[in-house]
Amino acid sequence: MMKRVLTTCPYCGVGCNFYLDVRDNRIVGIIPSKSNTVSQGRLCVKGWHAHEPIQHPDRLKKPxxxxxxxxxxxxxxxxNAGKEAxxxxxxxxxxxxxxxxxxxxxxxxxxxxxxxxxxxxxxxxxxxxxxxxxxxxxxxxxNVDHCARTCHSATVSGLNQSFGSGASTNSYDELTRMDCILIIGSNPTEAHPIAGWRVRTAIDNGAKIIVCDPRKILPAEDASVFIQQFPGSDIALINAMISYIITENLQDKEFIQQRTEGFNELWEAVKDCSPESVKDITGVEPTLIKKAAKLYATSKKACIMYSLGMTEHTVGTDNVIAMANLAMVCGQVGKEFSGIYPMRGQxxxxxxxxxxxxxxxxxxxxxxxxxxxxxxxxxxxxxxxxxxxxxxxxxxxxxxxxxxxxxxxxxxxxxxxxxxxxxxxxxxxxxxxxxxxxxxxxxxxxxxxxxxxxxxxxxxxxxxxxxxxxxxxxxxxxxxxxxxxxxxxxxxxxxxxxxxxxxxxxxxxxxxxxxxxxLFSGVSFDRLEANGLQWPVYAKEHPGTPVVHLEKFIRGLGKLIPVKHRPPAEVADSEYPFILTTGRMLFHYNTGTMTRRTNNLNREYPRNFVQIN
The missing domain is CATH 3.40.50.740 (Rossmann fold)
Structure with a gap:
């Protein structure tokens, strides 16, 4: 007899839902959930095959x-060093x-x-x-920690310092109705495909996309502005955008005055970071930085989407703070159809x-x-x-x-x-x-x-x-x-x-x-049966919070924190002229522990690859 069990995908941080079809204690297939607010009946190629590694013969079965x-x-x-275990x-x-x-x-x-x-x-x-x-x-x-230490602990620390909460400010549903999406250090098409589908829908609805990435990723093909900055130059790039926005009087003065603190200190730190002054650091033409800054600042509904390309740095926390500064200077946070989306890896x-x-x-x-x-x-x-x-x-x-x-x-x-x-x-x-x-x-x-x-x-x-x-x-x-x-x-x-x-x-x-x-005192299994709840959930009757920081930031006033560009510990030179950076691929996930045990995914990409400029 077949049974169908609704559950949540084990791969990326988007959180798609699907049904597992089970017969005789074996999973025989996957069906997407049309009613789930996150995935809306869609799955990426990894999600469609998420059941295959579960029953793989390599599974550990005994201590x-x-x-x-x-x-x-x-x-x-x-x-036993050097010997077969x-x-x-x-x-x-x-x-x-x-x-x-x-x-x-x-x-x-x-x-x-x-x-x-x-x-x-x-x-x-x-x-x-x-x-x-x-x-x-x-x-x-x-002494307890986990993998966020090397991926998104910078998000927890950076956004907590700026806003009082180290998580996404807004909901996925808003993405499709944005006027402008700034994608930096993220490749949603391959790393978070269902979020990437929402970005694609936003483009179809008329949204302008700014893509900042050292590599020409797939979303760059649809970008109104594509900025190909040097790896490790993100703070210089963002500070130049902030400097240009304030110089051109494009900042949200009312939001800065009523909702933030530290503006004078921030301006003092970025006023000399003109797009022209950071050209050698970023490798980006000043006109592109200005175009991106103006588009983001003047859009009525704009957000920032980022991922490990911003956090997995020695300056990861400062990268996150810089993005928070940009959002607050433009008043693009603390309201619907705005905010910062840290796309979680796991x-x-x-x-x-x-x-x-x-x-x-x-x-x-x-x-x-x-x-x-x-x-x-x-x-x-x-x-x-x-x-x-x-x-x-x-x-x-x-x-x-x-x-x-x-x-x-x-x-x-x-x-x-x-x-x-x-x-x-x-x-x-x-x-x-x-x-x-x-x-x-x-x-x-x-x-x-x-x-x-x-x-x-x-x-x-x-x-x-x-x-x-x-x-x-x-x-x-x-x-x-x-x-x-x-x-x-x-x-x-x-x-x-x-x-x-x-x-x-x-x-x-x-x-x-x-x-x-x-923060989530109103959460229980019974209340999560339909489509879950977004924290904060302050009480048993609380409906959850799709958008945080609406009237005030969790910390009170948003804090504008000056951060400065620090060059990477190792830079390219004549002896070692190449820079190695990593990326994601649609068909595999992290180290491949699960996807390399999935036949259809291995058929598409049986091995890793290197792209050389």
């Missing part, structure tokens, strides 16, 4: 312990007892801050909440940030250093909590190499393949006394582990994801977990063995999240 690695890590050199399948009971025992041993010997947890943007909000609770309440450390990287899978905040961005917030969580969880900020993902690697971080519990991330400088990451992981990796496939990072715990895919669990427009949406279980347990259940069973009981029912975990988080 594994590295026989020639057990208790063998000394002085940062594992005993020998893995032994063990029972869940044995694996969980073993992991709990090693965690306790290391905590007792070296203290709680010798341990760290990396949660996953691929897991549900509820699972991420359990993971961050496990780190803080069970292990006793704020399906639940927005949610993982929102629920506190970060070393400095609890759920809803409540600081761990705030006494009132900490006492609230201590009362709810019945234990004392650490007072200091934890280590970021980057700092964890440094501390591992220094010998100060002894144990790492990684869930659903492949640092060796995704983080910069893979050799350095390998050195850090090899320096640990104990490494646990929870994964659905044997990744390069999992191969370094002492214990590998088989996780569950999106189709094997209940919960929620939060997409890039701040929308909570339901994730529903279509089949039983192939390895027997969900990621949340695994974490809770380890916690129980360490003497701390955690609720593992996803609906009740969602209720616990809501009870502790004013």
């Amino acid at each position: 594994l312990i590295k026989e020639n690695g057990k208790f063998s890590r000394k002085s940062g050199i594992p005993q 020998i893995w032994k399948e063990v029972s869940w009971e044995y694996a969980l007892d073993y992991v709990a025992g090693r965690l306790k041993e290391i905590k007792d010997k070296h203290g709680p801050d010798s341990l760290a947890v990396c949660t996953s943007a691929r897991c549900t909000n509820e699972e991420n909440f359990l993971m961050m609770k496990f780190a803080r309440a069970v292990l006793g450390t704020n 399906n639940n990287v927005q949610g993982a940030c929102d629920i506190g899978a970060l070393p400095n905040v609890y759920s809803g961005y409540q600081p761990v250093t705030d006494d009132a917030a900490r006492k609230k969580f201590e009362a709810a969880w019945g234990v004392g909590l650490p007072k200091e900020k934890g280590l970021t993902l980057t700092d964890m690697m440094y501390k591992a190499i220094e010998g100060k971080l002894k144990c790492f519990y990684i869930i659903g991330e492949d640092q060796i393949r995704t983080d910069p400088n893979s050799r350095w990451i390998e050195k850090a992981l090899d320096s640990l006394e104990f490494l646990v990796v929870q994964e659905i496939f044997m990744s390069d990072t999992a191969k370094k582990a002492d214990v590998v715990l088989p996780g569950a895919s999106f189709a094997e669990k209940e919960g929620t994801f939060t997409c890039a427009e701040r929308r909570f949406q339901r994730v529903r279980k279509a089949i039983e977990p192939i390895a027997g347990k969900t990621d949340g259940e695994i974490v809770c069973e380890i916690a129980k063995r360490l003497g701390y009981a955690m609720e593992d029912n996803p609906s009740k975990v969602c209720d616990e999240m809501a009870s502790l988080t004013p």
